[in-house]
Amino acid sequence: MLGGKLPRIDGPLKVSGRAVYTSDVSLAGMLYAVPVRSTIAKGRIVSIDAAAARKLPGVRAVYYRGNLKPFFRSAPPQGFSGLIDEKRPPFEDDEVRYYGQYVAVAVAQTMEQATAAAAAVRVRYTTDAHNVDRHLVAAKPLETESQRGDADAAFKSAPVQVDQTYVTPDEVHNPIELHATVAAWDGDSVTLYETSQAVMNHREVLRQMLGVPKENVRVVSHFLGSGFGGKLWPWTHSILAAGVAREVGVPVKLVVTRQSMFEAVGHRPRTQQRFRIGASRDGTLQSIHHEYLNQTSVLDDYKEECGESTPFLYSVPNLRVASALSRANVGTPTAMRGPGAVPGLFAMESAMDELAIALKMDPIELRRRNEPKLDESSKLPFSSRHLLECMQVGAEKFGWARRDPRVGAMKRDGLTVGWGMAACAWGAMRDNAQASVEIRRDGTAQVKTATQDIGTGTYTVLAIVTSEATGIPVDRIDVQLGDTALPPGPISGGSWATASVIPAVSSAARAAVQALLGMATSGPSAPFKGAKPDDLQLVNGRVSRKSDPSAGVPLGDVLARANVRAATGSGQSSTTIGGEESRKYSLHSFGAQFAEVTWQPETARLRVSRFVSVIDAGRMINPKPARNQIEGAVVMGIGMALFEEARYDKRYGAPINSNLADYIVSTNADAPPIDVTFLDYPDKVLNELGARGVGEIGLAGTAAAITAAVHHATGVRVRELPVRIEDLLRA
Amino acid sequence: MERFQFTKAHSVSEAIGIAAQSTTAQQGAPVRFLAGGTTLVDLMKLNVERPTRLVDINHLELNKIERTSDGGLRIGALVRNATLAHDEAVVRDYRVLSEALLSGASAQLRNVATTGGNLLQRTRCMYFRDTAMACNKREPGSGCSAIAGENRALAILGTSPQCIATNPSDMNVALAALEATVHVQGARGTRAIAFQDFHLLPGDTPHRETALEPGDLVTHVTLPPPRAGATSRYLKLRDRASYEFALASAAVVVEVAGGRFRYARLAMGGVGTKPWRMTAAEQALTGAAVDEGTIKQAAALALRDARPQSENGFKVELAQRCLTHALRLATGMATV
Numbered sequence A: 001m002l003g004g005k006l007p008r009i010d011g012p013l014k015v016s017g018r019a020v021y022t023s024d025v026s027l028a029g030m031l032y033a034v035p036v037r038s039t040i041a042k043g044r045i046v047s048i049d050a051a052a053a054r055k056l057p058g059v060r061a062v063y064y065r066g067n068l069k070p071f072f073r074s075a076p077p078q079g080f081s082g083l084i085d086e087k088r089p090p091f092e093d094d095e096v097r098y099y100g101q102y103v104a105v106a107v108a109q110t111m112e113q114a115t116a117a118a119a120a121v122r123v124r125y126t127t128d129a130h131n132v133d134r135h136l137v138a139a140k141p142l143e144t145e146s147q148r149g150d151a152d153a154a155f156k157s158a159p160v161q162v163d164q165t166y167v168t169p170d171e172v173h174n175p176i177e178l179h180a181t182v183a184a185w186d187g188d189s190v191t192l193y194e195t196s197q198a199v200m201n202h203r204e205v206l207r208q209m210l211g212v213p214k215e216n217v218r219v220v221s222h223f224l225g226s227g228f229g230g231k232l233w234p235w236t237h238s239i240l241a242a243g244v245a246r247e248v249g250v251p252v253k254l255v256v257t258r259q260s261m262f263e264a265v266g267h268r269p270r271t272q273q274r275f276r277i278g279a280s281r282d283g284t285l286q287s288i289h290h291e292y293l294n295q296t297s298v299l300d301d302y303k304e305e306c307g308e309s310t311p312f313l314y315s316v317p318n319l320r321v322a323s324a325l326s327r328a329n330v331g332t333p334t335a336m337r338g339p340g341a342v343p344g345l346f347a348m349e350s351a352m353d354e355l356a357i358a359l360k361m362d363p364i365e366l367r368r369r370n371e372p373k374l375d376e377s378s379k380l381p382f383s384s385r386h387l388l389e390c391m392q393v394g395a396e397k398f399g400w401a402r403r404d405p406r407v408g409a410m411k412r413d414g415l416t417v418g419w420g421m422a423a424c425a426w427g428a429m430r431d432n433a434q435a436s437v438e439i440r441r442d443g444t445a446q447v448k449t450a451t452q453d454i455g456t457g458t459y460t461v462l463a464i465v466t467s468e469a470t471g472i473p474v475d476r477i478d479v480q481l482g483d484t485a486l487p488p489g490p491i492s493g494g495s496w497a498t499a500s501v502i503p504a505v506s507s508a509a510r511a512a513v514q515a516l517l518g519m520a521t522s523g524p525s526a527p528f529k530g531a532k533p534d535d536l537q538l539v540n541g542r543v544s545r546k547s548d549p550s551a552g553v554p555l556g557d558v559l560a561r562a563n564v565r566a567a568t569g570s571g572q573s574s575t576t577i578g579g580e581e582s583r584k585y586s587l588h589s590f591g592a593q594f595a596e597v598t599w600q601p602e603t604a605r606l607r608v609s610r611f612v613s614v615i616d617a618g619r620m621i622n623p624k625p626a627r628n629q630i631e632g633a634v635v636m637g638i639g640m641a642l643f644e645e646a647r648y649d650k651r652y653g654a655p656i657n658s659n660l661a662d663y664i665v666s667t668n669a670d671a672p673p674i675d676v677t678f679l680d681y682p683d684k685v686l687n688e689l690g691a692r693g694v695g696e697i698g699l700a701g702t703a704a705a706i707t708a709a710v711h712h713a714t715g716v717r718v719r720e721l722p723v724r725i726e727d728l729l730r731a
Numbered sequence B: 001m002e003r004f005q006f007t008k009a010h011s012v013s014e015a016i017g018i019a020a021q022s023t024t025a026q027q028g029a030p031v032r033f034l035a036g037g038t039t040l041v042d043l044m045k046l047n048v049e050r051p052t053r054l055v056d057i058n059h060l061e062l063n064k065i066e067r068t069s070d071g072g073l074r075i076g077a078l079v080r081n082a083t084l085a086h087d088e089a090v091v092r093d094y095r096v097l098s099e100a101l102l103s104g105a106s107a108q109l110r111n112v113a114t115t116g117g118n119l120l121q122r123t124r125c126m127y128f129r130d131t132a133m134a135c136n137k138r139e140p141g142s143g144c145s146a147i148a149g150e151n152r153a154l155a156i157l158g159t160s161p162q163c164i165a166t167n168p169s170d171m172n173v174a175l176a177a178l179e180a181t182v183h184v185q186g187a188r189g190t191r192a193i194a195f196q197d198f199h200l201l202p203g204d205t206p207h208r209e210t211a212l213e214p215g216d217l218v219t220h221v222t223l224p225p226p227r228a229g230a231t232s233r234y235l236k237l238r239d240r241a242s243y244e245f246a247l248a249s250a251a252v253v254v255e256v257a258g259g260r261f262r263y264a265r266l267a268m269g270g271v272g273t274k275p276w277r278m279t280a281a282e283q284a285l286t287g288a289a290v291d292e293g294t295i296k297q298a299a300a301l302a303l304r305d306a307r308p309q310s311e312n313g314f315k316v317e318l319a320q321r322c323l324t325h326a327l328r329l330a331t332g333m334a335t336v
């Protein structure tokens, strides 16, 4: 079953509409809250007049600073607990720091009434000059993140040099499911139905901001219409919904609008990266110098770790990575699929492509010549690195050997064809996790852990793992996730949920089997009294002697004879951060991306026509959803390369294309055939099954492969994403 | 969205009677006809349209496609975009119209959007759609945010200092090239409006977009008989492959004989404040040899009066390439 192709066990619920998503939650007496968004990007609130709004039909209340119980701030996080990117609670002061900041909230009987009331609230401001500049300026001198040798001197003396600046735009996660919160208080306790990729963290932050004990907050997130990182940490609407519900005394639903999705729930920030590479004429890298800025908001220090892969991807004796933040009147950014590495690898892999061209060398050969023997920044061996094989397999599948490197030289069906490739990497990690497994009299098992299935197939993977350890078929396993009432589980982010929770669940499952076998051997009416548990096995729901598999007893009988409801086991896994593995190994996944574009010069029409992705991410527990993750990421990468950008209006300071007609993402028609291959080398350092995650790596390097293909077809090198028709008209 | 009264009209005269009480048929109209609703309801949710009364016209008998006595086509105002695009006669005789319709919106939207509604769809200018921002079209006299703002998608032809918004419809571009006629029934009877007179230039009154008066119901659109020997094509250029409005589009109807253009009707979308007929280019083509030089010259002529805005200078070049390539496709000089 491991490595098989099991369809999602939650599929039927989803396609039949029975899966309850957060905004589907409807509770008796529930009211609707709609925030009032600031229409300036910087300034102060002078007055709020809600008189007209309060008179509208169905309106229950309008809250703002002064008439709503204030919220606390959440203390700095510890590990992955207590994380929040926009730290200022709503209504903390009268300052407006970005367009769309919540300045009031209307509560009414229906969503439409609350929307009308919010629109009727009159807010007066004094405005100050805001900054939403596209050009980033460092707020402080750059700080060095990683250094070896003398990058500057080595660059200056290198015979072949690339020195370019790459820019990635403000991108918005835009999952189809809008962020939402339904808050229901019962006395001093609150249940929050949330669109959350991390219920445990959500509870920790909310209990602090609401000022109630941890036990009094329950966070539930059963299904997610995706998050892409945007739903990892709580946002101000969640706190607002909880605060308002406490005030009105009935449940409150708050669904964020698509427009607010561009303003108040994070985005991938704009980055500006200067990349210098110096090399010998034979392609040996002499120096890498990566200096970058990322935009963040006025109050919060969100860092986009663009330099994450730079120090270890290639062998280079002299290196410096340095960075700083740049501040603007924008909402606080947050992690978006492949944070740091995705914009960082766009710069690095574009620079490598430019270097290959300067050297007149095949880009795969250039990378092959600079393959490191170990992680040169940490001096540790890689736990499992097969980047060269990724490139080799990818080249074969793609037909790279037939590539004519001359610009515009390749034609097909009256169109020009361009080919490009890029390498990629993504950190592999494991987080703390706990799980419990219960084997029940009816022959079923139940798994519980407070991680989430964000659409990636966690329900299915955990059913497979439990089935593997217990011999109970997958369709008899009930997986419970997304609820803080369950044993604490990891965040669904960083592609490590699977790697983290698998060890916990499989040891819980084994412990439950051990408990069952224990009951089979001891106790007055035990069926195998006197036998050693180790001599027994649980196969197909029957306990038997290993020596005599035919004479088994149904597991339900074992439990019944012991008069026990269920055999339970719990398990846990520990984080790799500061752990032994990360002191001994450099833990990463790798991959190679190959893109083909077709180009019609007459009409400046460019399309991605083919994509090959080869991924080295450990063992695939369930290749079907894993393949899905890579395909989805490639489609998103096409959007990143060619379409996506939140555009800020200079005068209003507002993200102006804040809807899905004007913020262009890939459509089905833009998605080409995508060939995904997993090398499937188990990484046993990370967990016993050797599984790493695949949620993000498919997006890493993708944009660079596409812009390399664009250059190959058109001769235009686009260093500021997205590639636009304007750029291509220069070809 | 604000509260409104909803009436299902049972006859054309009832619909007209209610709408005739309106003060205007333009921006700010208190009474609106509801057809597919894909423009109107969208704008009502954004508070850009705030009618107090909706007249549902979906049950009126205006959903037929019929031959006219002169061999042309009569298209009812309630014929859905999908129906029209796949109609046998349209596919055969007015290919440009079918292609234009199918290049627009999505299959779901085309199933519900109507001919009359498409004719009257509103601009996609982002400032028009956000009531927090100044817009002369929405609030006359408030100013135009787009001129010094994000205007990449907006017009380069027919603009005024008051408004630079494009008419976003694909269908309209084809109807312009086909020299359609819009038939209207109003409080004072029926009238036929030549397509080029139906949409207005923004000038000093960008809130006035069409020749419609209070009570006017578009009943149908007629097309002249297809020209024997003519070919027609629609080419739409945009960032992504589907489901996006045009940055530039071209509808061309040409007849070629003996290596020369005998007839040419050209219109463009995505570039004008209304569906834009390229009459100078039509004249330049007529009688000229079918070759690369001729069509490029005609395209240059077509965009001669273009006045780019801060962000859309590229459209001048793109539009020329679009028109040139549409002509190549129509004359067989190109196949893709």
Ligand SMILES: Cc1cc2nc3c(=O)[nH]c(=O)nc-3n(C[C@H](O)[C@H](O)[C@H](O)COP(=O)(O)OP(=O)(O)OC[C@H]3O[C@@H](n4cnc5c(N)ncnc54)[C@H](O)[C@@H]3O)c2cc1C
Pocket (backbone or CB within 6 Å): A661, B032, B033, B034, B035, B036, B037, B038, B039, B040, B041, B042, B057, B077, B078, B081, B103, B104, B105, B106, B109, B112, B113, B114, B115, B116, B117, B118, B119, B120, B121, B168, B169, B170, B171, B216, B217, B218, B219, B243, B244, B245, B246
């Ligand atoms: C996401 C999206 C993408 C789109 N993409 C495209 C695209 O790429 N290309 C394109 O061309 N279009 C596109 N459209 C626009 C779409 O084509 C129009 O919304 C549609 O054609 C309008 O038709 P309707 O019947 O729904 O009009 P409605 O919304 O019902 O009406 C529109 C207006 O016309 C008036 N009206 C309707 N019928 C009559 C009549 N018979 N007489 C008088 N007045 C009338 C209404 O009162 C209203 O003011 C898109 C729309 C959406 C929502």
Ligand code: SF4
Pocket (backbone or CB within 6 Å): B123, B125, B126, B127, B128, B134, B135, B136, B137, B138, B143, B144, B145, B146, B147, B154, B162, B163, B164, B165, B206
């Ligand atoms: S271009 Fe026209 S529609 Fe757009 S903001 Fe200006 S006036 Fe309004």
